[in-house]
Amino acid sequence: xxxxxxxxxxxxxxVGVGTVSRVLNNSQQVSTETREKVLAAIAKxxxxxxxxxxxxxxxxxxxxxxxxxPFITSPSFVERLRGVQMAxxxxxxxxxxxxxxxxxxERYQAQLATxxxxxxxxxxxxxxxxxxxxxxxxxxxxxxxxxxxxxxxSNSWPCVxxxxxxxxxxxxxxxxxxxxxxxxxxxxxxxxEYSFPTSQDRFTGYASALEEHGIEVNLDYVRLGRYGxxxxxxxxxxxxxxxxxPTAIFAMSDVQALGCISAIREAGLRVPEDVSVIGFDDxxxxxxxxxxxxxxxxxxxxxxxxRYLLQLLREDGGxxxxxxxxxxxxxxxxxxxxx
Amino acid sequence: xxxxxxxxxxxxxxVGVGTVSRVLNNSQQVSTETREKVLAAIAKxxxxxxxxxxxxxxxxxxxxxxxxxPFITSPSFVERLRGVQMAxxxxxxxxxxxxxxxxxxERYQAQLATxxxxxxxxxxxxxxxxxxxxxxxxxxxxxxxxxxxxxxxSNSWPCVxxxxxxxxxxxxxxxxxxxxxxxxxxxxxxxxEYSFPTSQDRFTGYASALEEHGIEVNLDYVRLGRYGxxxxxxxxxxxxxxxxxPTAIFAMSDVQALGCISAIREAGLRVPEDVSVIGFDDxxxxxxxxxxxxxxxxxxxxxxxxRYLLQLLREDGGxxxxxxxxxxxxxxxxxxxxx
DNA sequence: GATGGTCATGGAACCGGTTCCATGACCGCC
DNA sequence: GGCGGTCATGGAACCGGTTCCATGACCATC
Numbered sequence: 166x167x168x169x170x171x172x173x174x175x176x177x178x179x180v181g182v183g184t185v186s187r188v189l190n191n192s193q194q195v196s197t198e199t200r201e202k203v204l205a206a207i208a209k210x211x212x213x214x215x216x217x218x219x220x221x222x223x224x225x226x227x228x229x230x231x232x233x234x235p236f237i238t239s240p241s242f243v244e245r246l247r248g249v250q251m252a253x254x255x256x257x258x259x260x261x262x263x264x265x266x267x268x269x270x271e272r273y274q275a276q277l278a279t280x281x282x283x284x285x286x287x288x289x290x291x292x293x294x295x296x297x298x299x300x301x302x303x304x305x306x307x308x309x310x311x312x313x314x315x316x317x318x319s320n321s322w323p324c325v326x327x328x329x330x331x332x333x334x335x336x337x338x339x340x341x342x343x344x345x346x347x348x349x350x351x352x353x354x355x356x357x358e359y360s361f362p363t364s365q366d367r368f369t370g371y372a373s374a375l376e377e378h379g380i381e382v383n384l385d386y387v388r389l390g391r392y393g394x395x396x397x398x399x400x401x402x403x404x405x406x407x408x409x410x411p412t413a414i415f416a417m418s419d420v421q422a423l424g425c426i427s428a429i430r431e432a433g434l435r436v437p438e439d440v441s442v443i444g445f446d447d448x449x450x451x452x453x454x455x456x457x458x459x460x461x462x463x464x465x466x467x468x469x470x471x472r473y474l475l476q477l478l479r480e481d482g483g484x485x486x487x488x489x490x491x492x493x494x495x496x497x498x499x500x501x502x503x504x
Numbered sequence: 505x506x507x508x509x510x511x512x513x514x515x516x517x518x519v520g521v522g523t524v525s526r527v528l529n530n531s532q533q534v535s536t537e538t539r540e541k542v543l544a545a546i547a548k549x550x551x552x553x554x555x556x557x558x559x560x561x562x563x564x565x566x567x568x569x570x571x572x573x574p575f576i577t578s579p580s581f582v583e584r585l586r587g588v589q590m591a592x593x594x595x596x597x598x599x600x601x602x603x604x605x606x607x608x609x610e611r612y613q614a615q616l617a618t619x620x621x622x623x624x625x626x627x628x629x630x631x632x633x634x635x636x637x638x639x640x641x642x643x644x645x646x647x648x649x650x651x652x653x654x655x656x657x658s659n660s661w662p663c664v665x666x667x668x669x670x671x672x673x674x675x676x677x678x679x680x681x682x683x684x685x686x687x688x689x690x691x692x693x694x695x696x697e698y699s700f701p702t703s704q705d706r707f708t709g710y711a712s713a714l715e716e717h718g719i720e721v722n723l724d725y726v727r728l729g730r731y732g733x734x735x736x737x738x739x740x741x742x743x744x745x746x747x748x749x750p751t752a753i754f755a756m757s758d759v760q761a762l763g764c765i766s767a768i769r770e771a772g773l774r775v776p777e778d779v780s781v782i783g784f785d786d787x788x789x790x791x792x793x794x795x796x797x798x799x800x801x802x803x804x805x806x807x808x809x810x811r812y813l814l815q816l817l818r819e820d821g822g823x824x825x826x827x828x829x830x831x832x833x834x835x836x837x838x839x840x841x842x843x
Numbered sequence: 844g845a846t847g848g849t850c851a852t853g854g855a856a857c858c859g860g861t862t863c864c865a866t867g868a869c870c871g872c873c
Numbered sequence: 874g875g876c877g878g879t880c881a882t883g884g885a886a887c888c889g890g891t892t893c894c895a896t897g898a899c900c901a902t903c
Contacts, residue, residue, distance in 0.1 A: 181852060182853080182891090184852060186890070195851070215560075216626070217560045218891090220624075246576060250605050253605075254607040284558060450788075521860085522863090560861095848899105849900085851896105854896105860887100865882100867880105
């Protein structure tokens, strides 16, 4: 039993399709009596106009751009999204933004396939997610341009984002420069749920900075877990119970850094006098709470990513834009080690 | 000069429309030679397939739901949006989410008109914005259901949100119950840029609580300005310079409350020992910084709003859902007045 | 009673793709 | 040489609306 069309309604009401259309569009040119008949038929059949057909015949030309991102749960995604919005509103506004949110890793692949198949969007911005070779091909086949906003890696596709290895190194070097030697790393499990190696990359940078200073990586100081404040807090509590606890912690994200700080305070220690903490991201909260962190220009990455995508859609091509360099933002959670 | 269609391409390439379509869809059933000819014609004419027509003929049935909200700048919008996403992903997922963001108040009205005219969406969720009588009629005419997620008021249309007057009263009563009598109010100008009376309503609650306790509203204690942390900080600095400064501040939003706290600390005073601060919203940051506030269930409001909209689209009707009651969340920024 | 205007109405043509069916070329095999 | 099969191809029909044009009813006017 297929959905009723305007012709079914016309037949049911005993009128022509034109009349039904006029009723639907509130034309004045319909007698009250006929209108009633048509409305009755519509109600009876449960008819709902097909928007696609409406738009085709009206000639409305709307272009869509898709943005896909993990469930809006982490502040860093939100900031990137904010940048995306900026780029879009700076533009001519000829595109509508369709937001796809990935609520579970399992569904992500299927969503990409659906996006390619539906061809609803002209372009897709992929925020903080990876796209497999297979899905890249699907998108290309469907004629959908795509750009990533995420950490750089061995990218075989255009991405705007930070070099996480360099960032991890930068954070660790900053702690080393303050005189710390017992430096812990708190991060996500590798590889994380979306099989995206952020934590791993930042750890690599951490390890290489230590190594360059002749410090061996102490696996007791490396604590990995699920992303989130509470898990980071738990991991930090474990660190503080070590016989030889770290004097500084590099948390792979600001959210996790906040968990670290909270654990340190609950253990009766002070930040930064007893333990220093540096985060990564520079989300808005960090400014409020005075967290020292590595600024990765989140808003700007969303903005540049979208801008580049728009450029691709206009077939201007051009180089992938680059973010300003990563920088350590010194606030109040880092200091030289005690003693 | 209208855009080239598939028929133009077919003519140009000297083939049938079916063949062009096959090339577009990477069918195996086309000889290399023909494919080349078609591709050349496509390139020459600058042909781009019309997605609308594709979808109509393919029979793809995608429904869209629109969400319109002020530029993603305030955390409270983001939390509401998060709730929206939750509702949508709990559902059958038959809808795509189109995000409209209002970057300037002037453009807002025009955007609503465009939305009504385009008829791209089946329903519209309006977050933290007002919809005039005129625009409500336009939406209704276009057959677009809409629901608001914003403070209740003299609503002639369905909205899910807090009672701001009651909330303002609740916050003020809490401060009164601690023993404060010199209580200031820091909020947005009325009416604000989007002509939405949040600040006014919360102030009304504030005034009525004071009145019920026999305290006259002291206009020196009422400071209004642009929304934002820095402005609130400035206003608070002014308050602290009064001959008889307040011992407690009710900030109309958590973001503003953070500005208040920062001003108090910069003035060499302690929170809450010298001055208490209560906010409004209970955004995520408030948890991290230990801000006492009025919880208005932001995430839940987005969720319920979207859920109700989906229900309307299924024509189940039903009552507008109600949020759990507002509640004061006591944290570390409020205490009895000094002395 | 003929003329002309207004108005509600039916229905064909159209929007721009996809898909299915008929056609004819070409090949291999009996 | 006739037959059946495969394969590339053209083009009509279709998706489900909107719009325009022709039609005929009805009324007022001369």
